[in-house]
Amino acid sequence: MLPEQINYEKNLPFAIGFSNVAKEPPHYHREMEMALILRGTASYRIHHQKYQLSAGDVIIVDTEDLHRIDQSSEDVLMLTMYVDLEFFNDLYPNIDFMIFACEECARESTSRHQQLQNKVAFLRHHLAEIMTLTASREDNSQLLMEKIHQFIFLMVNQFQGFFIEDNQFKTSHNEVNSIDLDRLYRIIKYIYLNYDQKITLDDLAELEHLSPYYVSHLIKETSGLSFQNFLNYVRVEYAEKFLAENKLTLTQISEFCGFSSPSYFNKCFKTWHHLTPSQYRKQLQLCERALHKDYSQTEALALLKPYLNAFQSKQRSKVQNHASHHMFLPVRTGASSFGDFQSNFSLRIFVDSVGDLARLGYCWEKLRPLAPQALGISAGALQAVPCGEALLSDLLPAQIQPEIWQTPPDLRNTPAATISEAFASILEDPDPSIRLFGESCALFTNDGLPSPYYTIYSLFAGLRGSICERREQYLLVSHAPYLFILLYQTDAAFALSTHLHFHNFQGDVQVIEQRFGKEHSPAAMLEALGSPQEITKPLKEHIWRAASGETQFFQLKCQLDPRLDLDIPPNTFVLLSFKEG
Secondary structure, three states: OOEOOOOOOOOOOEEEEEEOEEEOOOEEOOOEEEEEEEEOEEEEEEOOEEEEEEOOOEEEEOOOOOEEEEEEOOOOEEEEEEEOHHHHOOOOOOHHHOOOOOOOOOOOOHHHHHHHHHHHHHHHHHHHHHHHHHHOOOOOHHHHHHHHHHHHHHHHHHOOOEEEEOOEEEEOOOOOOHHHHHHHHHHHHHHHHOOOOOOOHHHHHHHHOOOHHHHHHHHHHHHOOOHHHHHHHHHHHHHHHHHHHOOOOHHHHHHHOOOOOHHHHHHHHHHHHOOOHHHHHHHOOOOOOEEOOOOOHHHHHHOOHHHHHOOOHHHHHHHHHHHOOEEEEEEEOOOOOOOEHHHHOOOEEEEOOHHHHHHHHHHHHHHHHHOOOEEEEEHHHHHOOOOHHHHHHHHOOOOOOOEEEOOOOOEOOOOOOOHHHHHHHHHHOOOOEEEEEOOOOEEEOOOOOEOHHHHHHHHHOOOOOEEEEEOOOEEEEEEOOEEEEEEEEOOOOOOEEEEEEEEOOOOEEEEEEEEEOHHHOHHHHHHHOOOOOOOOHHHHHHHHHHOOOEEEEEEEEOOOOOEEEEEEOOOEEEEEEEEEO
């Protein structure tokens, strides 16, 4: 065999660096490898597949896949990262047996091809960020761990679907539900661990407590290959390693890899490589790893700048939202803290008009449950009202001491038609103050109805604890014995299938699910009523009640089935509250 040892730095579960390999022999390692071509070209081979790569291309080599670089251009420079996936096994079961793919989608599907390009662009950005931090002289191990967790989250949620078509691995054409995907990877793991033994559909059916017919259909629909062809492919993978090692006879390799006879081994191997095992061994040219001319670290880092600058926060969030329709989310107790929730998402209100100032006292009872941290008043608005400061003291409770601002603070200016859009805006940029009244970027509509921002801040007011995870589509907050997960899907066309895997939970878990869809926004309610010209007091009261969303209560028995699957419809926000015991 031709195993290779990867050396890590700073006790981190990955290694990353620049490379200018001219050619290298066939080899494999227990880490997943990812390469981004920064300049020049390279000819990669992973098992039977050849890839001609140029600047901007990304390639993924799964754990223990035999691969090599046949040749590359003299000016080649690539960024290569190796990740120890076993380190993340507690969070993502069977991750070291997942098959990741970032190859082209079917060209006939323009939308899916564009989605893939968006996701790969996001991947390039992550690689560039990790390399830039690694190259820094500062001690940033904690930040690097956060970045590698984000990277693994991205890989599991965006790239683990695959489909084998015309003997080529491609990104999956179809969405696969999480239950079937879990089953598939348990089956794949069993096959890889027992490839040298006789394996039948009955064995796999017994493993999954399913019928042989169902297992056969599952493998074919999710991988593109029949059970027998997939099994043969795995055996051919191992045979290729033995052939490259060149220590065993063809008969021995056939037997060691579980083939029923040398002739059947020949047939299966030729299906994938278009060569017999003997021909493959003869044409295999072993060589030493060779490098092209030296390069400077400064020169290499400069090539990362386009990928670092390509994604500003809003653009990154947009790509993530539109590319993500499945999310695999590990839920664990005892996670690290990344800040206090209330401190990071405090509500600051700014009153910048005479009209809003006049209505401040009227709406204060509605503001009280939001527990605002600060109230700013425009000096101009205050001066425009006779006896403004005296009026202000009459309007507000004695304990509220507003600040008078000569110049407006940074104000939230992202319109939000739905609660999910409001949460996405706050998650992306929590700092700006918010106006009191307005149609899109305020706490209340001009008609005095709750805006989507009001709904989100009212939920925030009831949350306490430490932020444990913060990503583009969810937030996880821990406050023992409670755990809160805030999820959203702003995509108007697709639901978000969310798959939560629970770790370290011992007993039953009480769950409260609060869900807010597009229909819970006042604008949608008024539209459903034909946009009435007059909003009566009874109607306003009904809308306020309906804006509180829908609530469900249930229990999870995590010891029996440590998972929860839920679909988040388009334009929907969900708050999940968990309490163990």
